[in-house]
Amino acid sequence: MSTLAVLLRKPLQPLRRPGRTDLGAWPVVAGLVVIAVVFSSLNDRFLSAENLTNLALQMAATGTISLGIIMVVLLGEIDLSAGSVSGLSAVIMTILSVNHGWPPLAAVAVALVGAASIGLLHGWMFTRLGMPSFVVTLAGLIGWQGLMLYLLGSGGTINLPFDGFLAKLSDTWLPAPVAWLIAVLIVGVCTAAALIDRRLRQAADLPVPSITRIALRLGGLGLALAAVVTVLSADRGVPLLLVIFAALVVGLDLVLQHTVFGRHMYAVGGNAEAARRAGINVTRIRLIAFAAASTLAAAGGILAASRLAAVNQSSGSSDTLLMAIAAAVIGGTSLFGGRGRAYAALLGILVIQSITNGMLLLSVDSSVRYMVTAAVLAVAVAVDSLARRGQPR
Amino acid sequence: MFSARTVSKKYGAVQALDEVSLDLSPGEVVALVGDNGAGKSTLVKVLSGVVTPDGGSVEQDGRPVRMNSPHDAQRLGVATVHQDLALCENLDVVANLFLGDERRRWSVLRPIRMERAARDLLASLDVRIRDIRVPVAMLSGGQRQSVAIARALVGEPRVVILDEPTAALGVEQTAQVLELIRRLRDRGLAVLVISHNLADVRAISDRIVVLRLGRNAGEFRTAESTPEAVVAAITGGVALAGAPRAGTEESA
Numbered sequence: 001m002s003t004l005a006v007l008l009r010k011p012l013q014p015l016r017r018p019g020r021t022d023l024g025a026w027p028v029v030a031g032l033v034v035i036a037v038v039f040s041s042l043n044d045r046f047l048s049a050e051n052l053t054n055l056a057l058q059m060a061a062t063g064t065i066s067l068g069i070i071m072v073v074l075l076g077e078i079d080l081s082a083g084s085v086s087g088l089s090a091v092i093m094t095i096l097s098v099n100h101g102w103p104p105l106a107a108v109a110v111a112l113v114g115a116a117s118i119g120l121l122h123g124w125m126f127t128r129l130g131m132p133s134f135v136v137t138l139a140g141l142i143g144w145q146g147l148m149l150y151l152l153g154s155g156g157t158i159n160l161p162f163d164g165f166l167a168k169l170s171d172t173w174l175p176a177p178v179a180w181l182i183a184v185l186i187v188g189v190c191t192a193a194a195l196i197d198r199r200l201r202q203a204a205d206l207p208v209p210s211i212t213r214i215a216l217r218l219g220g221l222g223l224a225l226a227a228v229v230t231v232l233s234a235d236r237g238v239p240l241l242l243v244i245f246a247a248l249v250v251g252l253d254l255v256l257q258h259t260v261f262g263r264h265m266y267a268v269g270g271n272a273e274a275a276r277r278a279g280i281n282v283t284r285i286r287l288i289a290f291a292a293a294s295t296l297a298a299a300g301g302i303l304a305a306s307r308l309a310a311v312n313q314s315s316g317s318s319d320t321l322l323m324a325i326a327a328a329v330i331g332g333t334s335l336f337g338g339r340g341r342a343y344a345a346l347l348g349i350l351v352i353q354s355i356t357n358g359m360l361l362l363s364v365d366s367s368v369r370y371m372v373t374a375a376v377l378a379v380a381v382a383v384d385s386l387a388r389r390g391q392p393r
Numbered sequence: 394m395f396s397a398r399t400v401s402k403k404y405g406a407v408q409a410l411d412e413v414s415l416d417l418s419p420g421e422v423v424a425l426v427g428d429n430g431a432g433k434s435t436l437v438k439v440l441s442g443v444v445t446p447d448g449g450s451v452e453q454d455g456r457p458v459r460m461n462s463p464h465d466a467q468r469l470g471v472a473t474v475h476q477d478l479a480l481c482e483n484l485d486v487v488a489n490l491f492l493g494d495e496r497r498r499w500s501v502l503r504p505i506r507m508e509r510a511a512r513d514l515l516a517s518l519d520v521r522i523r524d525i526r527v528p529v530a531m532l533s534g535g536q537r538q539s540v541a542i543a544r545a546l547v548g549e550p551r552v553v554i555l556d557e558p559t560a561a562l563g564v565e566q567t568a569q570v571l572e573l574i575r576r577l578r579d580r581g582l583a584v585l586v587i588s589h590n591l592a593d594v595r596a597i598s599d600r601i602v603v604l605r606l607g608r609n610a611g612e613f614r615t616a617e618s619t620p621e622a623v624v625a626a627i628t629g630g631v632a633l634a635g636a637p638r639a640g641t642e643e644s645a
Contacts, residue, residue: 197505204509259500263484267492270483277463277479278493338483 025332027383028347039358046358049234055357060245061304063349065324067248068296070345071289073328074269076337077133079293081140082324086301087316088148089115093302094158094311095151104165112298119294123287149313157312170307173237183225191218241303253342269338327352330380394418395552395583400449402435409435411607417552417583422574424598425587428627431604433587437554441473442466472545473554478537482530486522487511489529490544514543518576535566539573552583559593571597591620603627
């Protein structure tokens with residue numbers, strides 16, 4: 001149990017268990033609709049293709065960091081160092097590729113491997129030295145930012161060449177036909193998977209979801225993808241950055257839902273002692289989670305550097321970290337561990353970035369923006385705590 | 394036949410077990426009773442490989458077996474359901490049943506295979522859970538106990554040890570779990586139940602083994618014993634007139 005979770009936990013009395021229905025992602029989706037309605041009525045540019053494209057670009061970096069946060073939060077732990085690690089990795093990558101003339105991909109690889117080692121170090125301090133993850137990563141938050149500032153030196157800013165591979169990453173757009181092809185492929189693969197699963201379940205004499213239900217789900221997916229492609233293609237096209245982020249989300253969710261490792265992640269997050277007694281190597285799971293968190297943070301930092309076409313002293317500032325954690329929680333990841341999916345990063349960052357983006361459009365002062373974001377976060381955590389209270393302990 | 398033979402275990406100056414013997418036979422429910430500190434949990438730990446005894450041995454069909462780790466116990470077909478159940482409440486019934494032993498192809502889970510096996514197992518034990526895909530946190534105490542017991546059976550053990558299976562349950566749920574224990578016996582498993590509740594013990598056991606201060610303090614065929622005799626053996630008091638005294642204090 002992380003320190004943060006202990007701090008957040010109130011003495012909760014188990015209530016009677018009514019037929020509690022899991023609302024899943026619907027509250028977040030409802031929140032998004034409210035945000036869209038409110039901001040578009042205040043400013044008609046909010047739902048314009050151009051603004052939504054900017055929104056997609058703004059989401060990717062912090063969203064990727066948030067994905068890493070989810071890995072540790074699923075274990076009931078916390079990673080406060082994600083922002084600093086993202087900044088440090090971006091700086092390492094930039095120094096290698098700009099100052100030392102390394103090929104960009106090699107620089108990216110070194111930055112990612114470096115971040116993975118940082119994550120392993122955090123995990124080692126947490127599992128072997130028994131330090132609370134809160135403290136380990138708090139030290140990381142301060143220390144890795146220090147190392148980043150040291151590496152940046154007195155210059156303070158290093159620019160990435162605008163026509164280089166790294167800057168191009170965030171200035172690449174899928175042509176409409178390619179985007180449509182990908183969308184059709186995704187729906188096709190999902191349909192095939194759903195039908196095959198249904199047939200296998202039927203063959204095994206297990207209850208199967210109704211065809212209507214499957215059709216509704218796939219139809220919803222198809223509509224959502226079609227809407228995204230239509231809107232983004234009306235501007236510059238679907239940004240590669242969004243595709244990378246979405247691919248990471250989907251990939252991580254597949255790993256968490258369908259592999260033995262993913263199952264063990266949830267088991268350790270739910271009851272580490274039970275997992276240990278069931279023969280699961282809890283230490284290994286924790287090390288991997290921390291390493292994955294830092295690696296994803298680095299990936300996010302690299303995406304952010306690409307978008308800014310530079311790294312500077314405010315790369316991976318504390319704002320980034322707080323937004324990433326808030327996004328994970330708003331998206332439905334429980335800070336108590338064991339509950340949440342990778343899609344939480346996508347939904348959560350969509351909420352946060354929509355608010356930020358909308359308020360910037362209305363030129364509201366950042367003070368108000370922070371307060372509104374805080375209110376949304378508080379509501380999200382309250383929902384989590386209440387949902388948990390419904391469960392007997 | 395699975396037995397402990399004159400097993401002793403010392404913790405510092407405390408003699409937790411002093412030449413204790415216990416036999417477990419297929420198709421028989423043995424209740425292990427005794428006051429706090431009688432050595433019940435130490436004996437369970439020896440049988441489940443958590444603790445290595447200082448003296449004596451664990452035997453299977455008359456031959457001593459190596460029993461130095463929980464893994465050894467598992468290999469020999471001894472499954473233990475601890476009092477705290479050790480379930481992951483955020484996972485569903487299927488995931489809990491196969492926790493740590495997931496059916497897989499390479500690293501990918503095979504959910505359909507697991508769900509089919511889970512349904513068959515629960516049906517064969519007559520455990521009724523409306524939806525086995527909901528998190529275990531949503532189940533009643535009796536259902537959770539049933540899931541924990543069913544999980545012990547996934548590895549197809551020969552011996553099942555249940556530590557206080559009815560301690561936290563209401564009347565109706567206790568009845569369900571006792572019924573489940575009977576079903577384990579009918580499957581030909583050797584069952585050892587540790588319990589404080591003598592009513593439950595009388596209801597399900599075929600044989601009662603009493604420990605007192607780390608020693609065998611009596612053994613009864615449940616059907617032929619009186620409650621008073623069992624209580625007397627547990628407390629070390631004198632049995633009421635007429636109750637047969639089947640204690641083994643001579644061995645002390």
